[in-house]
Amino acid sequence: xxxxxxxxxxxxxxxxxxxxxxxxxxxxxxxxxxxxxxxxxxxxxxxxxxxxxxxxxxxxxxxxxxxxxxxxxxxxxxxxxxxxxxxxxxxxxxxxxx
Numbered sequence: 248x249x250x251x252x253x254x255x256x257x258x259x260x261x262x263x264x265x266x267x268x269x270x271x272x273x274x275x276x277x278x279x280x281x282x283x284x285x286x287x288x289x290x291x292x293x294x295x296x297x298x299x300x301x302x303x304x305x306x307x308x309x310x311x312x313x314x315x316x317x318x319x320x321x322x323x324x325x326x327x328x329x330x331x332x333x334x335x336x337x338x339x340x341x342x343x344x345x
Contacts, residue, residue, distance in 0.1 A: 257282075265342040267325065272296060272336050283340070291327070295320075295338050299331050 260269055261282060268283035276296035281288040303315040318329040326343040329336060 260339055263341070265344060267340045267342060269340070270338045272338070274334055274336075276336075279335075291338060291340065295327060295329055296336065299329050299336060303331065 257269060257271070257280065260266060268281065268287070270278055270283065270288055270291055271280040272278050272292050276292055278288045278292045283291070298320070299315070299318055302318050306313050306315045315331055318331070320327040320329070321343055324342075326341050328339045328341070
C-alpha cells in the first residue's frame, strides 16, 4: 500500500458483493476514512487495531525477518479483512460467502 488507498480503489472495493463497509485508519488507529456509522467505526477501529498489532508481534516473534501482510477474521456474521501497512491500515467488513 505505502500511500493511502485512492478514492477509486476504495469505491471499487465497496462495490464488491457482500461488502458491508470499509475503514482506513492511520498508524495510531484513528479512523480517517469510513463508510460505516461513527460508533461502528470506532468499535471496529479500536478492536481490530489492537488485534492486528498483536498478530504483527506474533509474526515477528516467530521470525524477526517477517512481517504481517494480511489478516483475515471470520465469524458467523462477518468477515473482516485487514491489510496493515506502515502508515495506514485498511479494514474491509463483509458478509461471509458460503
